Amino acid sequence: MKSQDLVAQAILARARAYAPYSGFKVGAALLGKSGAVYLGCNIENAAYSSTNCAERTAIFKAISEGERDFIAMAIVADTDQGCSPCGVCRQVLVEFFDDTVEIHLANLNGVIQSRTISQLLPGAFRPGDVQRNDRREL
Numbered sequence: 001m002k003s004q005d006l007v008a009q010a011i012l013a014r015a016r017a018y019a020p021y022s023g024f025k026v027g028a029a030l031l032g033k034s035g036a037v038y039l040g041c042n043i044e045n046a047a048y049s050s051t052n053c054a055e056r057t058a059i060f061k062a063i064s065e066g067e068r069d070f071i072a073m074a075i076v077a078d079t080d081q082g083c084s085p086c087g088v089c090r091q092v093l094v095e096f097f098d099d100t101v102e103i104h105l106a107n108l109n110g111v112i113q114s115r116t117i118s119q120l121l122p123g124a125f126r127p128g129d130v131q132r133n134d135r136r137e138l
Ligand SMILES: [Zn+2]
Pocket: 053, 054, 055, 056, 085, 086, 087, 088, 089, 090
């Protein structure tokens, strides 16, 4: 799937954003290896910290549907440059993405900047860094 096609789906997802507080609408589209595309939008809440970003909405939908392997994600908002994921989303993406997954940062004017998760979150704390309790010396 071309990056432009995935961005077009993210734009559709953006139209469903629930952003009555900020007015900042974001859409995401996540392409799984199965060929399925999972859409996500930001979902705000009156208790602001309960807000969920578009990227996490998309990946949580995918994981809950049984998809664990991904090809690409597109993220779009009305920004000057490609819409960049927040730090929380970067940490969630690194749980499931390796550097073969293309992350397309897009805006509504046709800008598409492609990145890898290592470029977005260098030195990340990754799943392999977790030490199980039974291996710790207490
Ligand atoms: Zn985020």
